[in-house]
Amino acid sequence: MKNTRFNLNQTEVYLRDKFVPFEDANLSIASAPVLYGLSVYTVFSATWNDKRQKLYIFRLRDHYNRLVDSAKIMDFGGFVQNWSYQKFESTMLELIKRNAVKQDVSVRATVFIDELAPGTKMRGLTNSFSAYIYPMGSLHGKDAIDVCVSSWTRTPDNAIPPRAKVNGNYANAGLMKNEALLNGYDEAIAMDEHGHVAEGTVANLFIVRDGKLITPDGSTDILEGITRNSVLAIADSLKLAHEQRSVDRSELYLADEVFMCGSSAKITPVLSVDKRLIGDGYIGPITAKLMKYYAAVLRGDKKQFAHWLTPYQY
Helix, strand or coil, X not given: CCCCCCCHHHCEEEECCEEEEHHHCCCCCCEHHHHHCCEEEEEXXXXXXXXXCEEEEECHHHHHHHHHHHHHHCCCHHHHHHCCHHHHHHHHHHHHHHCCCCCCEEEEEEEEECXXXXXXXXCCCCEEEEEEEEECCCCCCCCCXXXXXXEEECCCCCCCXXXXXXXXXXXXXXXXXHHHHHCCCCEEEEECXXXXXXXXXXXXXXXXXXXXXXXCCCCCCCCCCHHHHHHHHHHHHCCCCEEECCCEHHHHHHCCEEEEEECCCEEXXXXXXXXXXXXXXXXXXXXXXXXHHHHHHHCCCCHHHHHHEEEECC
């Protein structure tokens, strides 16, 4: 699979305990995930290091743990009982092997209720697992983005818990993203029901004020992102001050730097919020330092974070 000739239809995927051609991996229009969004997922990156001829899978065990946590929240007991980490890891490595991956890719792994027209029930119903690979590109098609604060409120924990990656929850994110694009922005920032900053549509958010990294805490209806956690660990390594707390909307306008982060977004600088320039309207020095360091971690070039990586060599 080359960057310029990647064709999803020519890949193999995993579905219901076997590997099949992508074009044969289908769900019924009467299935629970199609009708009700009853599925959870995670997306992890795999970065190709051409010099070493190795692929580095980023924080695979953490993505497995998050998938398990999401399944627990949604009462998808079959996956929790039947999929150990060892089974998950070996399946993902076989998926990569079968597709001869030698480029930067993302892998989307999903657990879903595999029943036809079951209603909104979950307990005791069959769980199935699927996974497929797609090329890792720029999420927004540009190096830095302009964002707005959405008029839509982030779904609260007591409605559809954001800390579980539930597919059905992304209708909320879709409304925000659509509003942003219609109004000429690249991305939206969600507020929680208490009026505090939560996150982007598919990424966590950081601001920098007076040299300190600040990110909304876990009680602000956010996904407890793996990349977010990685940024905080990298900040410790770089001796950057940071804190997790509630963030007010006005702090976005006063920030020296703003960036979003996630498995797909990586670290994406924000140039403006609601048409107000952030800092000087350029990528800030702390954001730039974190971007460079994070990219090196993904390539396997930072030994202190080697434990985050699952290497694969053909």
